[in-house]
Amino acid sequence: MAKVLMKGNEAMALAAIKGGCDAFFGYPITPQNEVPEYLSYHMKENNRVFVQAESEVAAINMVYGAAGAGARVLTSSSSPGIALKQEGISYMAGSELPAVIINVMRGGPGLGGIQPSQGDYNQVTRGGGNGDYHVLSFGPETLQETVDLVRHAFDLADYYRNPVMIAVDGLIGQMMEPVDLDNKIASMDLPTKEWASNGKSGERGRLNKIVSLHLDPYDLEKHNLKLKKKYDEMVEKEQRYELINTDDADIVIVAYGTVARVARSTVKTLREEGIKVGILRPISLWPFPEKAFEKLPESVHSLLTVEMSLGQMHQDVRIVNEGKRNLAFYGRAGGVVPEADEIADEVRKLVKGANA
Amino acid sequence: MAKHEQVIVAGFGGQGVMLMGQMLAYAATNEGLNTVWIPSYGPETRGGTANCSVAISDSMINSPVVTKPDSVIAMNLPSLQKFEPKLSKDGLLIVNVAAIKDYDYRDDVRVITIDANKEALALGNLRVANMIMLGAYIQATGIFDKEAIVAVFKKSFTGDKARLVDINIKALETGMKIVD
Numbered sequence: 150m151a152k153v154l155m156k157g158n159e160a161m162a163l164a165a166i167k168g169g170c171d172a173f174f175g176y177p178i179t180p181q182n183e184v185p186e187y188l189s190y191h192m193k194e195n196n197r198v199f200v201q202a203e204s205e206v207a208a209i210n211m212v213y214g215a216a217g218a219g220a221r222v223l224t225s226s227s228s229p230g231i232a233l234k235q236e237g238i239s240y241m242a243g244s245e246l247p248a249v250i251i252n253v254m255r256g257g258p259g260l261g262g263i264q265p266s267q268g269d270y271n272q273v274t275r276g277g278g279n280g281d282y283h284v285l286s287f288g289p290e291t292l293q294e295t296v297d298l299v300r301h302a303f304d305l306a307d308y309y310r311n312p313v314m315i316a317v318d319g320l321i322g323q324m325m326e327p328v329d330l331d332n333k334i335a336s337m338d339l340p341t342k343e344w345a346s347n348g349k350s351g352e353r354g355r356l357n358k359i360v361s362l363h364l365d366p367y368d369l370e371k372h373n374l375k376l377k378k379k380y381d382e383m384v385e386k387e388q389r390y391e392l393i394n395t396d397d398a399d400i401v402i403v404a405y406g407t408v409a410r411v412a413r414s415t416v417k418t419l420r421e422e423g424i425k426v427g428i429l430r431p432i433s434l435w436p437f438p439e440k441a442f443e444k445l446p447e448s449v450h451s452l453l454t455v456e457m458s459l460g461q462m463h464q465d466v467r468i469v470n471e472g473k474r475n476l477a478f479y480g481r482a483g484g485v486v487p488e489a490d491e492i493a494d495e496v497r498k499l500v501k502g503a504n505a
Numbered sequence: 506m507a508k509h510e511q512v513i514v515a516g517f518g519g520q521g522v523m524l525m526g527q528m529l530a531y532a533a534t535n536e537g538l539n540t541v542w543i544p545s546y547g548p549e550t551r552g553g554t555a556n557c558s559v560a561i562s563d564s565m566i567n568s569p570v571v572t573k574p575d576s577v578i579a580m581n582l583p584s585l586q587k588f589e590p591k592l593s594k595d596g597l598l599i600v601n602v603a604a605i606k607d608y609d610y611r612d613d614v615r616v617i618t619i620d621a622n623k624e625a626l627a628l629g630n631l632r633v634a635n636m637i638m639l640g641a642y643i644q645a646t647g648i649f650d651k652e653a654i655v656a657v658f659k660k661s662f663t664g665d666k667a668r669l670v671d672i673n674i675k676a677l678e679t680g681m682k683i684v685d
Binding site: 152153154179180263264319320323324325326327407410411413414417486488489490 | 527530531533534537539540541542543544546547565566567568569570572
């Protein structure tokens with residue numbers, strides 16, 4: 150199909166419909182309002198469910214209910230709204246319920262602002278709910294990558310029976326870019342949802358119950374270990390990343406989302422100056438793409454993490470680095486997007502430092 | 506011919522600056538080019554300031570954020586004051602001078618001044634001032650021909666708005682002629 154020019158939020162909404170989303174539950178918040186706005190009429194046209202809930206907490210529990218009934222469910226929000234949904238996300242992970250969550254990140258903490266941010270990295274990758282759980286999460290760079298991941302996320306959620314989050318900054322939600330909504334993406338072979346609580350359907354002859362409560366500690370531990378097995382599988386299979394100009398690099402910028410895109414401009418400028426710089430771009434945020442770091446050549450002496458936060462992903466870079474390479478960090482916060490020239494200045498400092 | 510263009514369109518909310526940028530992004534998409542349109546978004550209202558940036562390229566667009574535009578289309582004084590300094594050397598500055606008198610423009614850029622409000626009123630609708638500016642822009646840069654933008658008008662203005670196609674084409678032509 151030819152590419153169509155769409156606003157990020159609308160493209161994500163359409164991608165969800167294409168991904169087989171049966172039901173959407175959400176509550177408005179800037180800068181993601183075009184997601185529910187678009188779905189408010191297009192879900193109905195497609196005979197699917199759209200509910201504007203009375204709050205984020207209600208929305209996420211509706212997601213829990215519909216997912217439990219076996220539907221493919223979506224909710225979307227932005228940072229403070231995602232914060233409100235954390236309890237429900239933990240319950241879904243505990244109850245092994247699939248759902249796709251779109252987070253169009255804005256500045257924080259608290260109500261913060263409405264401009265683009267990556268300040269939810271810790272919330273996205275660590276989770277704000279209780280217990281041993283993880284949310285499979287992605288931080289795409291372009292609108293095309295975003296819509297491809299939204300569509301694929303429904304398969305991944307069903308496969309792992311776990312929430313999957315697409316975390317983009319507000320800029321990706323607000324910008325327009327040509328996208329192909331029928332781009333070829335991997336499809337997964339998925340079993341029918343025998344576990345769904347949808348009455349005595351089929352041959353089953355019994356009612357499925359969906360709970361996250363396990364009062365016997367040995368039972369719960371067994372359940373925790375079962376969940377861990379899934380998370381281990383995600384760590385093994387779902388690490389996604391892109392290495393850009395790293396083959397001969399001395400310095401590598403670690404950045405995701407819009408920042409990675411800005412860093413591409415930085416790399417172009419610096420390469421013309423003869424500075425050998427590349428980019429390690431995480432696409433999966435959890436699991437963090439540790440494998441990418443193993444693929445960096447020996448020539449890389451420094452890593453510069455650049456984020457729209459004050460060093461959240463940088464903590465993961467430190468963990469992976471294990472003291473091997475020189476580390477540096479540059480971040481902008483509050484809704485400010487770093488400029489290519491600012492990043493270039495930070496890279497140049499590392500060149501001088503290495504020569505000193 | 507390689508195409509790389511970064512433009513910022515700015516003005517008061519209600520002057521149609523977002524639409525001008527979108528017209529360019531749609532035209533780029535129709536021609537199979539890469540493009541990114543970014544609106545300023547915030548607590549903005551009619552009468553407040555609004556701007557959008559459009560990047561157009563036949564290769565991958567790296568930074569979607571335009572910090573050093575090749576062109577600036579300024580619909581009012583605050584926009585001119587805000588974005589003229591960001592314009593690249595030898596860049597293109599198109600200004601709606603309807604409410605601007607005696608401005609000291611940079612001398613290292615190409616400046617085109619148009620009283621777009623007056624021209625639009627002559628066409629019978631003040632609201633097409635934006636498309637007059639757009640016409641001037643495509644003529645001055647040569648980035649798209651008239652038909653590319655007209656095709657977008659026809660696709661964008663449908664139903665009740667279809668009647669607006671003609672006057673917008675006239676506005677576009679007016680702008681193109683001023684620069685020619």
